[in-house]
Amino acid sequence: MRQMSPNPTIHDVAKRAGVSISTVSRVINRTVPVSDDVVTRVEAAMKELSYVPRAAARNLATRKTNSLGLLLAEITGDFFDPLLAGIETVVVENGFDLLISTAGRGGPHDELPRSLGNHNTDGLLVFAGVLTPEAIARAHASGLKLVLIHQSSPPDLDIPCVTIENKAASFAVVEHLITEHKCRRIALLRGLPHNEDSHWREMGYREALEKYDVPFDPALAVPGDYKRVVAQKSVARMLQDGVEFDAIFAADDEAAIGALQALYAAGKRVPEDVSIAGFDDLHISALINPALTTVHAPTYEVGRVAAQQLIRSIRTGQADPLTLLPTEIVVRRSCGCHNHNGYTGAPEINASDTFIQ
Amino acid sequence: MRQMSPNPTIHDVAKRAGVSISTVSRVINRTVPVSDDVVTRVEAAMKELSYVPRAAARNLATRKTNSLGLLLAEITGDFFDPLLAGIETVVVENGFDLLISTAGRGGPHDELPRSLGNHNTDGLLVFAGVLTPEAIARAHASGLKLVLIHQSSPPDLDIPCVTIENKAASFAVVEHLITEHKCRRIALLRGLPHNEDSHWREMGYREALEKYDVPFDPALAVPGDYKRVVAQKSVARMLQDGVEFDAIFAADDEAAIGALQALYAAGKRVPEDVSIAGFDDLHISALINPALTTVHAPTYEVGRVAAQQLIRSIRTGQADPLTLLPTEIVVRRSCGCHNHNGYTGAPEINASDTFIQ
DNA sequence: CTGTTAGCGCCTTCAT
DNA sequence: ATGAAGGCGCTAACAG
Numbered sequence: 001m002r003q004m005s006p007n008p009t010i011h012d013v014a015k016r017a018g019v020s021i022s023t024v025s026r027v028i029n030r031t032v033p034v035s036d037d038v039v040t041r042v043e044a045a046m047k048e049l050s051y052v053p054r055a056a057a058r059n060l061a062t063r064k065t066n067s068l069g070l071l072l073a074e075i076t077g078d079f080f081d082p083l084l085a086g087i088e089t090v091v092v093e094n095g096f097d098l099l100i101s102t103a104g105r106g107g108p109h110d111e112l113p114r115s116l117g118n119h120n121t122d123g124l125l126v127f128a129g130v131l132t133p134e135a136i137a138r139a140h141a142s143g144l145k146l147v148l149i150h151q152s153s154p155p156d157l158d159i160p161c162v163t164i165e166n167k168a169a170s171f172a173v174v175e176h177l178i179t180e181h182k183c184r185r186i187a188l189l190r191g192l193p194h195n196e197d198s199h200w201r202e203m204g205y206r207e208a209l210e211k212y213d214v215p216f217d218p219a220l221a222v223p224g225d226y227k228r229v230v231a232q233k234s235v236a237r238m239l240q241d242g243v244e245f246d247a248i249f250a251a252d253d254e255a256a257i258g259a260l261q262a263l264y265a266a267g268k269r270v271p272e273d274v275s276i277a278g279f280d281d282l283h284i285s286a287l288i289n290p291a292l293t294t295v296h297a298p299t300y301e302v303g304r305v306a307a308q309q310l311i312r313s314i315r316t317g318q319a320d321p322l323t324l325l326p327t328e329i330v331v332r333r334s335c336g337c338h339n340h341n342g343y344t345g346a347p348e349i350n351a352s353d354t355f356i357q
Numbered sequence: 358m359r360q361m362s363p364n365p366t367i368h369d370v371a372k373r374a375g376v377s378i379s380t381v382s383r384v385i386n387r388t389v390p391v392s393d394d395v396v397t398r399v400e401a402a403m404k405e406l407s408y409v410p411r412a413a414a415r416n417l418a419t420r421k422t423n424s425l426g427l428l429l430a431e432i433t434g435d436f437f438d439p440l441l442a443g444i445e446t447v448v449v450e451n452g453f454d455l456l457i458s459t460a461g462r463g464g465p466h467d468e469l470p471r472s473l474g475n476h477n478t479d480g481l482l483v484f485a486g487v488l489t490p491e492a493i494a495r496a497h498a499s500g501l502k503l504v505l506i507h508q509s510s511p512p513d514l515d516i517p518c519v520t521i522e523n524k525a526a527s528f529a530v531v532e533h534l535i536t537e538h539k540c541r542r543i544a545l546l547r548g549l550p551h552n553e554d555s556h557w558r559e560m561g562y563r564e565a566l567e568k569y570d571v572p573f574d575p576a577l578a579v580p581g582d583y584k585r586v587v588a589q590k591s592v593a594r595m596l597q598d599g600v601e602f603d604a605i606f607a608a609d610d611e612a613a614i615g616a617l618q619a620l621y622a623a624g625k626r627v628p629e630d631v632s633i634a635g636f637d638d639l640h641i642s643a644l645i646n647p648a649l650t651t652v653h654a655p656t657y658e659v660g661r662v663a664a665q666q667l668i669r670s671i672r673t674g675q676a677d678p679l680t681l682l683p684t685e686i687v688v689r690r691s692c693g694c695h696n697h698n699g700y701t702g703a704p705e706i707n708a709s710d711t712f713i714q
Numbered sequence: 715c716t717g718t719t720a721g722c723g724c725c726t727t728c729a730t
Numbered sequence: 731a732t733g734a735a736g737g738c739g740c741t742a743a744c745a746g
Contacts, residue, residue, distance in 0.1 A: 006500050007476070009739055020717045025741060035715060050499060054476035056416035057739035060722045065413065067456075067472075075442045078435065078640065085432045088459055097472040098457045099424075102445055115424075115454040119364070119411035119723095142407060143363045257644065283435065287614065289646035366723055377733045382725060392731060414723035417738045476739090 008049040017045040028053060067097035068310055069121035071112065073130045074102045077254065078282045079299065083149075086303020087125065094311050096122075108132040112139055123310045125149060128163075129195060147310040147319070149302060151196055160319040162306040166197050166279075169295040169327040170204025173277045174249055176293075176329065178212045181275050181336045183247035186214070187238065189224030189231050189259060191251035198226075201251045201279060219243050224255035231258030239266045246274060247335075253278035253285045253294055256334070260288070271336035281330055291332035298325045365406040374402040385410060424454035425667055426478035428469065430487045431459045434611065435639045436656065440506075443660020444482065451668050453479075465489040469496055480667045482506060485520075486552060504667040504676070506659060508553055517676040519663040523554050523636075526652040526684040527561025530634045531606055533650075533686065535569045538632050538693045540604035543571070544595065546581030546588045546616060548608035555583075558608045558636060576600050581612035588615030596623045603631060604692075610635035610642045610651055613691070617645070628693035638687055648689035655682045 010028075014021045019038060026034050027042045034042075045051070059065045068091055072080065084100075091098045101116050103109045110132045116124055123145035126136065133154040140146055146159050153159040177183040188205050191198025202221075209216055220243065222234040231250060238245065239262065250256035256278030263270055270276050270290055278285065281296035305323050313319035331337050367385075371378040376395060383391050384399045391399075402408070416422045425448055429437065441457075448455045458473050460466045467489045473481055480502035483493065490511040497503055503516050510516040534540040545562050548555025559578075566573055577600065579591040588607060595602065596619065607613035613635030620627055627633050627647055635642065638653035662680050670676035688694050 011739080021740080022718080022742085023716060026716085029741080031741090033715065038715085050495070052471065052474035052476055054417070054739055055472070056413045056422065056476070057722090058741070059413035060411070060417050060724090061739080061741040063722065075438065075445050078438070081432065081435070081438055088432050088457065092459060097477075100441075100445065100455050100457055102449060114409065115412070117409035119409050119413070120454075138407070284641045284644060287641060287645050367725095368723080378724080379726080379734080380732060383732085386725080388725090390731070395731085411723055414738090415725070417740085418723080418725040420738070 007054075008051045010051075010053070012049055013042065013045045013051050016049065017042045065097075065120060065122050066095070067099050067121055068307065069099045069101060069116035069124045071116055071124060071126045071130055072100070072102050073127065074105055075100075078284055079252075079254075079280060081283070082300040083127075083303040086300040086305075087307045088303075090304050090307035090311070094307075096311065103130045108135075110135050117144075122314045123147070125306050125310055126151070128197070129192065145310060145313045147306050147313065149306050152322070158321050160309050160313060160321055160323075162302055162309060162323040162325070163196070164297050164302060164325045165327045166200035167204040167207070169329055170201040170249070170279065171208045172204075172329045173279075173293070173295060174205050174208035175211070176331065177247045177249065177275055177277060177335060178208065178214065181247065181271075183275055184214055185217075185220065185245040186247040186249055187220040187222065187235075187243075187245040189234060189248060189250040189255040190221060191224060191226050191255075195226075198251055205249055220245060224251050224258070226252045226254055228254045228258035228261070231255035232262045233258075235259045235262035236265070239263075239268075248274060248276045250276065250278045253280045253282045253292060256292055256294065257284070257288065260334070271334055275336045276334040278334075286332065290334045293332045293335035293337065294330050296328050296330050298327070301325055364411075365408045367408075367410070369406055370399065370402045370408050373406065374399045422454075422477060422479050423452070424456050424478055425664065426456045426458060426473035426481040428473055428481060428483045428487050429457070429459050430484065431462055432457075435641055436609075436611075436637060438640070439657040440484075440660040443657040443662075444664045445660075447661050447664035447668070451664075453668065460487045465492075467492050474501075479671045480504070482663055482667055483508070485554070486549065502667060502670045504663050504670065506663050509679070515678050517666050517670060517678055517680075519659055519666060519680040519682070520553070521654050521659060521682045522684045523557035524561040524564070526686055527558040527606070527636065528565045529561075529686045530636075530650070530652060531562050531565035532568070533688065534604045534606065534632055534634060534692060535565065535571065538604065538628075540632055541571055542574070542577065542602040543604040543606055544577040544579065544592075544600075544602040546591060546605060546607040546612040547578060548581060548583050548612075552583075555608050562606055577602060581608050581615070583609045583611055585611045585615035585618070588612035589619045590615075592616045592619035593622070596620075596625075605631060605633045607633065607635045610637045610639045610649060613649055613651065614641070614645065617691070628691055632693045633691040635691075643689065647691045650689045650692035650694065651687050653685050653687050655684070658682055 010021045010024050014024045024042050026032055027039050088098060099121055101113050108129055108131055125147050127149045128151035137154050137157060140157055140159055148159055148161040150163045152161045177186055206216055224231040248259045250259055256276055259276055260270055263274055268274055278292050278294040281294045285292040285294050302325055309319045367378045367381050371381045381399050383389055384396050445455060456478055458470045465486055465488055482504050484506045485508035494511050494514060497514055497516055505516055505518040507520045509518045534543055563573055581588040605616045607616055613633055616633055617627055620631055625631055635649050635651040638651045642649040642651050659682055666676045
């Protein structure tokens with residue numbers, strides 16, 4: 001079973017099967033009925049030559065690429081893993097390919113990478129903060145199908161967006177801290193500036209304070225940037241400056257973990273001295289000590305839905321303008337609770353997953 | 358600044374710049390000298406039309422795709438994140454695109470996904486265990502450039518492979534358990550069957566036992582499969598069966614964490630009652646309680662080198678047959694040591710990263 | 715049901 | 731330094 005030519009084309013297959021190239025094309029694409037024996041003959045020929053249709057050629061002919069692009073700031077951290085997994089699943093289910101591209105840390109970029117430009121992808125999944133609204137608008141104007149993840153559409157453009165409910169869950173967490181644990185001095189580790197999740201999480205925080213007549217203290221609202229080290233430094237500084245607090249609400253779990261470290265480094269105990277709560281429910285959050293009270297963000301699901309919406313948009317031109325996935329508070333030990341109750345995280349994470357009961 | 362046509366082609370640019378399409382092509386590819394004013398005129402035209410060359414067309418014309426494929430079993434877990442990050446970095450640096458594809462859990466597959474076939478990618482990064490040696494051989498025979506990750510080439514094929522040193526580090530860990538912590542009954546949580554890393558890690562384990570005249574007890578070598586739940590069950594069963602052991606060497610950190618859970622569930626203390634060591638040094642491993650003694654696997658670096666080798670292979674036809682990246686033991690608390698010493702993990706993970714000192 | 719014939723958009727000799 | 735023309739491999743009318 002030697003190779004005839006290193007790269008057989010549809011012509012080679014046609015010749016070998018004794019048919020025309022259109023017929024071969026037809027059996028490849030099952031676009032119109034073909035007689036059975038011809039089908040088998042062609043398929044045999046394809047196998048014998050180990051023929052693989054060249055994507056570039058069919059893409060050119062059909063003016064479709066059958067692939068989705070994913071635009072991320074960078075690949076890093078536990079957050080993107082479930083996102084990617086969700087996207088990949090749907091992409092595979094629908095016979096698409098996935099082109100991954102990172103734009104790099106440097107804030108929102110004003111141009112999309114060439115490889116993900118209009119012609120190299122049928123549609124683009126864009127994660128929050130990687131593109132400027134102008135760049136998004138331009139891409140949209142050029143006819144590229146887009147779905148925004150964790151970022152809403154620029155005004156009047158109605159680009160489909162998939163994100164999660166932030167405010168109510170944040171409110172619930174802070175309320176829990178106030179009512180269950182009698183916290184009154186709750187520090188806020190903010191997320192990234194100009195980030196929508198960050199904004200709504202802070203709103204939830206503020207509204208909870210307001211409801212229980214806890215004054216908002218600017219000295220307690222410090223940078224977290226969704227990053228462990230940033231949060232660590234912020235908390236260390238508060239400690240050093242003598243800012244008093246009995247709880248910390250971090251805009252995400254990475255920051256919560258950074259806070260935990262800063263607290264430990266200063267000899268504080270969690271939750272005995274300070275209660276901590278985060279947001280996202282990362283894989284790791286159930287495993288650390290103490291297990292983190294947080295909000296479960298359905299990130300895998302976000303990935304799935306975003307990819308589904310994009311594919312639907314490509315196929316039908318229609319998509320839901322906004323998908324808001326529900327979140328749920330996950331009470332574990334870092335806030336001071338002694339037993340878990342209610343939702344405890346993604347399927348594979350259950351109560352027994354936490355090391356310290 | 359309206360769009361002229363929704364999808365401008367090289368012809369539109371040529372017309373607008375008052376030149377021929379060949380000239381436009383030349384300024385795009387900077388393949389031969391072009392007079393300065395023509396260059397500026399053409400570039401202006403491209404910008405005005407927001408022209409993006411269609412990848413399919415140039416791929417077809419050049420018979421290159423300028424993209425790499427990455428074939429994984431599935432996207433999941435903390436292990437792949439640094440791998441992907443390393444690959445992505447190099448891919449971007451070299452102006453390639455990255456096509457990601459998962460083959461699914463079902464053991465080694467005998468065919469590669471169509472999308473990553475011969476014609477859709479200039480080269481393929483294949484992770485251990487996703488393809489059968491036959492499938493690899495066939496892909497190689499068809500002229501596809503390949504680099505294998507964590508899996509060596511089928512005999513006589515000399516397909517470049519990038520992997521890590523397993524045996525010496527495993528030996529060192531087990532030796533540490535024996536000499537420093539006086540362990541004699543060391544359980545082994547095996548990795549995946551037919552997996553090379555798994556094999557060499559077990560060899561390291563066995564040789565260490567041998568060196569110190571500790572008999573190998575088959576009852577202590579149980580499945581781990583690189584999975585938390587599998588390891589958890591194995592350890593639970595040993596406990597239940599009354600198999601005695603004073604230490605566990607897990608073929609990877611996921612399994613080590615599963616072991617930890619099983620031990621806690623049974624009321625055992627780590628490291629007081631049982632010492633634990635793992636392999637990989639996942640992001641999470643420094644953060645759990647107790648911080649995990651393990652072997653640092655340079656996974657990001659593996660990703661980088663693999664991508665580099667593949668690109669070199671594509672460009673020059675040459676690549677190093679085998680890259681064996683060094684590993685290093687990371688002593689933390691789960692083995693019974695009270696302070697860290699020596700290497701403590703990836704750059705961003707240092708001693709203060711562990712919650713319990 | 716099957717064969718013939720144009721392109722798809724770009725690169726690449728070959729002339730000029 | 732620039733233009734003209736052929737072809738990359740495939741799909742999609744259009745005829746039969």
